[in-house]
Amino acid sequence: MRNVAIRNWVIGAGTPVLLLAAWWFLSANSADPFFPPLETILIRFQELWLFDHFQSDVLLSLGNLFLGFAIAAVAGIGVGFVTALVPPARWMIDPLIHFLRGIPPVALVPIFISLIGFGTQMRVTSIALAALFPTMIATVDGIRSVSNDLMDVARVYRLSRKERVLNVLLPAAMPQIFSGLQVSLQVAFIVMIASEMLGSSQGIGAMTLLAQQSFMTADMWAGILLLGVIGFLVNILFSLLKRKVLSWYIGSRRMARAA
Amino acid sequence: MSARQVPVLPTRNRKSTMAQQPETRISATTPRLDVAHLAKTYGSGDKSRTVIEDLTFTVDAGEVVCIVGPSGVGKTTLLKCLAGLHPASSGRAAIDGRTISGPPPEMALVFQDYNRSLMPWLTVRKNLVLPLRHLKLPPAELKERCDSALAAVGLSHADNQYPWQLSGGMQQRVAIARALAYRPEILIMDEPFASVDAQTRFDLEDLCLKIRNDFNMTILVVTHDIDEAVYLADRVVVLGSRPARVLKVVDVELPAPRDQITTRSLPEFARQRTEVLSLIKRPA
Amino acid sequence: MSARQVPVLPTRNRKSTMAQQPETRISATTPRLDVAHLAKTYGSGDKSRTVIEDLTFTVDAGEVVCIVGPSGVGKTTLLKCLAGLHPASSGRAAIDGRTISGPPPEMALVFQDYNRSLMPWLTVRKNLVLPLRHLKLPPAELKERCDSALAAVGLSHADNQYPWQLSGGMQQRVAIARALAYRPEILIMDEPFASVDAQTRFDLEDLCLKIRNDFNMTILVVTHDIDEAVYLADRVVVLGSRPARVLKVVDVELPAPRDQITTRSLPEFARQRTEVLSLIKRPA
Amino acid sequence: GGSGPATAPAADGTTTLKVGTIGIGSDAGIRLAADKGYFKEQGLNVEISVIANPPAGIAAAQSGQIDLTYTPSIPLLNALSQNVPLKIIAAADGYKDGASEGADLNRVDDTGLLVQQGSTINRPKDLEGKSVSVPARKAQLEVTVSKLVKDDGGDPAKVNWMVLDPSSALQSLNSGRVDAASLVAPFTSKAASEGNRLLASPGVEFFEQGAIGLWVSGANTVKSKEKALEGFKTAIYKANAYANGHIDEAQQLSAEITKTPLEVVKSGAVNYWPEEVRLEDIERANKNLAELGFLSAPVKLPADVIFGK
Amino acid sequence: MKASIRPYAFSALGIAGALVIWQVLATANVAGNALPLATTVFTTLATILGTGTFWSALGATIGIALLALALAALAGVVLGLLIGSFESVRYATLAVLEFLKPVPPIVILPLAVLVLGPTAEMALFLVVFGCLLPIIMQTVDGVQGTDPVARDTARSYGMGEGEILARVVLPSAMPYIGTAMRVAAPAALVVTVVAGLLGGGPGLGQSIYQAQAAGDYASLYGLVIVLGVLGLLFQGATRLAERRVLHWHESYREVVP
Numbered sequence A: 001m002r003n004v005a006i007r008n009w010v011i012g013a014g015t016p017v018l019l020l021a022a023w024w025f026l027s028a029n030s031a032d033p034f035f036p037p038l039e040t041i042l043i044r045f046q047e048l049w050l051f052d053h054f055q056s057d058v059l060l061s062l063g064n065l066f067l068g069f070a071i072a073a074v075a076g077i078g079v080g081f082v083t084a085l086v087p088p089a090r091w092m093i094d095p096l097i098h099f100l101r102g103i104p105p106v107a108l109v110p111i112f113i114s115l116i117g118f119g120t121q122m123r124v125t126s127i128a129l130a131a132l133f134p135t136m137i138a139t140v141d142g143i144r145s146v147s148n149d150l151m152d153v154a155r156v157y158r159l160s161r162k163e164r165v166l167n168v169l170l171p172a173a174m175p176q177i178f179s180g181l182q183v184s185l186q187v188a189f190i191v192m193i194a195s196e197m198l199g200s201s202q203g204i205g206a207m208t209l210l211a212q213q214s215f216m217t218a219d220m221w222a223g224i225l226l227l228g229v230i231g232f233l234v235n236i237l238f239s240l241l242k243r244k245v246l247s248w249y250i251g252s253r254r255m256a257r258a259a
Numbered sequence B, C: 001m002s003a004r005q006v007p008v009l010p011t012r013n014r015k016s017t018m019a020q021q022p023e024t025r026i027s028a029t030t031p032r033l034d035v036a037h038l039a040k041t042y043g044s045g046d047k048s049r050t051v052i053e054d055l056t057f058t059v060d061a062g063e064v065v066c067i068v069g070p071s072g073v074g075k076t077t078l079l080k081c082l083a084g085l086h087p088a089s090s091g092r093a094a095i096d097g098r099t100i101s102g103p104p105p106e107m108a109l110v111f112q113d114y115n116r117s118l119m120p121w122l123t124v125r126k127n128l129v130l131p132l133r134h135l136k137l138p139p140a141e142l143k144e145r146c147d148s149a150l151a152a153v154g155l156s157h158a159d160n161q162y163p164w165q166l167s168g169g170m171q172q173r174v175a176i177a178r179a180l181a182y183r184p185e186i187l188i189m190d191e192p193f194a195s196v197d198a199q200t201r202f203d204l205e206d207l208c209l210k211i212r213n214d215f216n217m218t219i220l221v222v223t224h225d226i227d228e229a230v231y232l233a234d235r236v237v238v239l240g241s242r243p244a245r246v247l248k249v250v251d252v253e254l255p256a257p258r259d260q261i262t263t264r265s266l267p268e269f270a271r272q273r274t275e276v277l278s279l280i281k282r283p284a
Numbered sequence D: 001g002g003s004g005p006a007t008a009p010a011a012d013g014t015t016t017l018k019v020g021t022i023g024i025g026s027d028a029g030i031r032l033a034a035d036k037g038y039f040k041e042q043g044l045n046v047e048i049s050v051i052a053n054p055p056a057g058i059a060a061a062q063s064g065q066i067d068l069t070y071t072p073s074i075p076l077l078n079a080l081s082q083n084v085p086l087k088i089i090a091a092a093d094g095y096k097d098g099a100s101e102g103a104d105l106n107r108v109d110d111t112g113l114l115v116q117q118g119s120t121i122n123r124p125k126d127l128e129g130k131s132v133s134v135p136a137r138k139a140q141l142e143v144t145v146s147k148l149v150k151d152d153g154g155d156p157a158k159v160n161w162m163v164l165d166p167s168s169a170l171q172s173l174n175s176g177r178v179d180a181a182s183l184v185a186p187f188t189s190k191a192a193s194e195g196n197r198l199l200a201s202p203g204v205e206f207f208e209q210g211a212i213g214l215w216v217s218g219a220n221t222v223k224s225k226e227k228a229l230e231g232f233k234t235a236i237y238k239a240n241a242y243a244n245g246h247i248d249e250a251q252q253l254s255a256e257i258t259k260t261p262l263e264v265v266k267s268g269a270v271n272y273w274p275e276e277v278r279l280e281d282i283e284r285a286n287k288n289l290a291e292l293g294f295l296s297a298p299v300k301l302p303a304d305v306i307f308g309k
Numbered sequence E: 001m002k003a004s005i006r007p008y009a010f011s012a013l014g015i016a017g018a019l020v021i022w023q024v025l026a027t028a029n030v031a032g033n034a035l036p037l038a039t040t041v042f043t044t045l046a047t048i049l050g051t052g053t054f055w056s057a058l059g060a061t062i063g064i065a066l067l068a069l070a071l072a073a074l075a076g077v078v079l080g081l082l083i084g085s086f087e088s089v090r091y092a093t094l095a096v097l098e099f100l101k102p103v104p105p106i107v108i109l110p111l112a113v114l115v116l117g118p119t120a121e122m123a124l125f126l127v128v129f130g131c132l133l134p135i136i137m138q139t140v141d142g143v144q145g146t147d148p149v150a151r152d153t154a155r156s157y158g159m160g161e162g163e164i165l166a167r168v169v170l171p172s173a174m175p176y177i178g179t180a181m182r183v184a185a186p187a188a189l190v191v192t193v194v195a196g197l198l199g200g201g202p203g204l205g206q207s208i209y210q211a212q213a214a215g216d217y218a219s220l221y222g223l224v225i226v227l228g229v230l231g232l233l234f235q236g237a238t239r240l241a242e243r244r245v246l247h248w249h250e251s252y253r254e255v256v257p
């Protein structure tokens, strides 16, 4: 039993280390302009991001990301509730929502530019708008799949409308809302990068794209690495939040599996 | 489990027509619950399906009535009509003469799907508290009600656990405790003891009889277990055929303080259960 | 439901040590199933939890043995050890003297969580066929086995439906039919009739006794219903306390062709059930 | 003499060359070569596809995904500075010798720096602290405008560069979201016709003369398709000469390619298609880039960077 | 009868309302030429639909998206079954997968463009990269989510490991895979377009880029509308496929009264 745990731990930690080592040694003497040595990439990473452009670019990008995502989350859940609870509203905007959802958010960026310019508002608006849909759709799905049994309980014990929304519908739909939020976060991340391709060339996405266009491949790799690390960390942060809020759901799922 | 040593549930303090009019308690002329020519059809048009056609029976105040009948006959449907969750298609169900048109405030319902009727995101205690919120009770009483209800079903130790951390039988008891903490005047339970082991089942049956005595609660129980029906009930309503109708209402005449060992070994008990059994066993 | 008019299940054609050595059938000296000092501990280290400590009992060929005991005592755990799904922590369980180390081919298990043991993506018939595939039976026999098993549990009409289109009791019967179609020599069932109504339950109990007689099947049933245990069993194993141990093995001496009405009204029946009951009811 | 398997002509004796362009007015040159059959004369079958931007074209060319790409000299120098193996095959567009000494610079330069009619910006130095749109960072327009600012005594680092596609840039200029826009034809003439003022012609002031737009191949392609590229060069120069001699016909084609009305094309700069690539012109740009700080040092151009020289 | 028509009436109302608002805003000239009239856009769209280049771009987009989706599904399910079934493989890949999972394809777009150029292969690579990980992760979840009771049932009836994998584990992982595909299908389309828009790959993305570069807003909006409709079709198709394959699953069961 113990041996298995240790073995798993070794495998789990060892493989990434091994892969990094392989990358390091295989690329060490690379002359290919597109695959520079890992060492060069890491040096550029340190020079570029720690902490030269940290404030001006990294924080700027992250600020837009979080602001846009927060707006999307609040609006998505709110609109989702209204849509789910008022059938005529749902019938009216459902087709439009699914239509808009099929449009790549990146394709909308030029339209936003022409409508609201290319400043921070444009970036935040495009992030928020694109990230709104997954949360909203998940919220509607979540509310509609709340079991009738729970709603019957709420009626039998005569819970008020407010209690029903806050104490039954919201928590019951939470697991689905969270998976919607997770998709929203991914979309927000994508649009964050895309929105930086135009306007003032500040931000991680803009710098990475610029590095690519001027053939500074080490810089481009450093940017990709940074974006990967940020995506990873943001995802971990989100998972922690989810674990806290949905501890009951995760626990019950685990229980159902182990039973 | 110590349901037999049930802590005394304190007398309820909610306004109660019953408590204020003690003379009606024994009066058989004003039934507490009155089901008259009740019919229920699901759906409409081609897809309509009549589950209950013409059901008539009454439940007096302070009575325990059990409903038995084959699976799918419409027992749960009947209870949902009584609880005001489904409107009756015709006929009527009334409490104290008032026709039921929405969930009546003096009633609580323990659902058949106990595992789906508990909120999985709330601990056991919070599940009990949820329906009590809008009663705006003083905190001390709130706590006291939950404590005694949990003690009554033998789950005092589990109050901080989540429903999904409990075994099926324990979940079922949480659903019962929630109804007890609500202190209804009429308690309706749909196969409430289906998932508990024999010992706990006996304890809960006795708890049921005890709260009836202590609070003069009116109790309606659906069960598949005919022994249980006979042991618990003052009267057993036997439902049969589809659409559902009352085959017979059997009056159970067993001596008053019932006891799991002695009551069940009475010859009269055997006679009564055989009667119900033969009603059910006849070819559909 | 017409389990009472059970179509005769044809004699099995699978190789069977039993069938070839008829003399052992009645011999009490070589028990079919032998549980000796069985112990089962879940987990290891600090988190370990001993569920079964030292369990010893035997089941003879052609016998029906019922196991009763409080919820969570370890009945399901015991059955999973017998079915070779969990290894025993110490002691041993053996079939015909062979220690069980993996799922034994002559055994079928009906799970307590019947609704989770049916594959929701397969129709009722395909659920029955699934475990028969690797037996490589001729198509005609395959069909015949499924037909008769479905008829036996009264579900011939439902063979093209999906499990989730059926009521709980019907699902449970599908799980039983699957085991019947597999034609095991030893049938182990974990609370197999918990979700069926009284009438169907009686029918299935009688089916159980019938297949034992027709095929000399050895049957082990876990149940919460003490009446059922006494009605079905040749012997009742009463489990108690935690970790689980055998409180007593009660020999049931009721006349051979049992009948729901007459057997249950025998004074001897009442005596036996009271004995089991009092064993269970004593304070834990 | 490269005669690898890739040079093997098709059954009908023609070799296929995949060429990437960015879809601008000077594409009239290559279009003429195709339309007039100059490629066919050389036994070539040229497939033209549109690429998003010169760096993408360079990437595609070096990896062999396409055989030739259009690129201005600045992205090429950027790539060469990072050791991307490329060769210049032929000239695609540029300025006549002595163009920078002419009076009407806007008639030769298809790039332009524009401000609103009433703007307070009157000379490149005034751009300090102002927002100026460019189609891409560190690319031709940023570099050339930077030189204007620097030559005028200003500091290009103090300019607020905004990346905008030309139509958004024009719109932003009109609505005052940017203070100046650097544009390429046909947007320069569009901007002028919408009431904006041309401040300078950065292209010709930077490059002065010679080839700017180039047809470029990856080093591997040059090895394996030497003969075909030789043919391409011949055909292109024949077309360039024809275009220079038949401006009306070329402008007609330009209008088609860029989907702009012919009047707008005619009102803008007149394209010029050079008939050779001179190392000194490239070196001049190279030196300017280094002086402006876009390159840490001038790229050491290999002796054979220009194909066939 | 009346009740079943109402939703559609409201939907039509919603769409009509949106179009009217658009037309009014455009007529009021709130965003200059950046917001053309709805009517202009639809007439432009009609002309675009008449051109061959549009259809070949549309074909390229759909082709790339579908091919990549198929590749990703095949590889993802196989890898997912492998990772989900063997603990050591799972531990070995855990960290790498967790790192790659949140990395959107747009992050490696610059690299893909550099190495593969503005080609169909580049778009294909990006789409596969974007769809593969969610499918792998979901399949692993599905394998792990296989009900142990179902697995035990199969074992107790003497079914072999391979048979259990094919007949029990795979079907019960199907709903997870279905969810992954439903998310992946529109995503595949989106990434294909992005690869064209930002990386110069072939297809509608490139057409949008060209329309935008030329300041041709009517075409730009027309193409965006085409994408919206295409997205709807993709979603509809995956939903339909899922309903067929997963008709037995809770979310698709037709309730029999």
Ligand SMILES: Nc1ncnc2c1ncn2[C@@H]1O[C@H](COP(=O)(O)OP(=O)(O)OP(=O)(O)O)[C@@H](O)[C@H]1O
Binding pocket: B042, B043, B049, B051, B070, B071, B072, B073, B074, B075, B076, B077, B078, B112, C167, C197, E256, E257
């Ligand atoms: N919402 C509904 N719509 C249509 N038919 C329904 C609905 N609910 C129940 N039914 C049908 O009504 C009949 C009676 O169902 P009900 O649940 O009342 O049976 P029951 O007597 O409680 O059975 P059990 O003992 O199995 O709980 C069943 O045949 C069922 O299929």
Ligand SMILES: Nc1ncnc2c1ncn2[C@@H]1O[C@H](COP(=O)(O)OP(=O)(O)OP(=O)(O)O)[C@@H](O)[C@H]1O
Binding pocket: A258, B167, B197, C042, C043, C049, C051, C070, C071, C072, C073, C074, C075, C076, C077, C078, C112
């Ligand atoms: N996989 C497991 N790991 C750890 N503990 C377990 C596991 N399975 C069961 N247990 C524990 O073992 C004990 C016995 O469980 P088991 O399911 O055997 O009880 P049971 O007698 O079948 O109860 P019931 O009548 O409710 O079905 C329980 O306390 C349970 O929590």
Ligand SMILES: [Mg+2]
Binding pocket: B075, B076, B077, B112, B190
């Ligand atoms: Mg019911």
Ligand SMILES: [Mg+2]
Binding pocket: C075, C076, C077, C112, C190
């Ligand atoms: Mg069990």
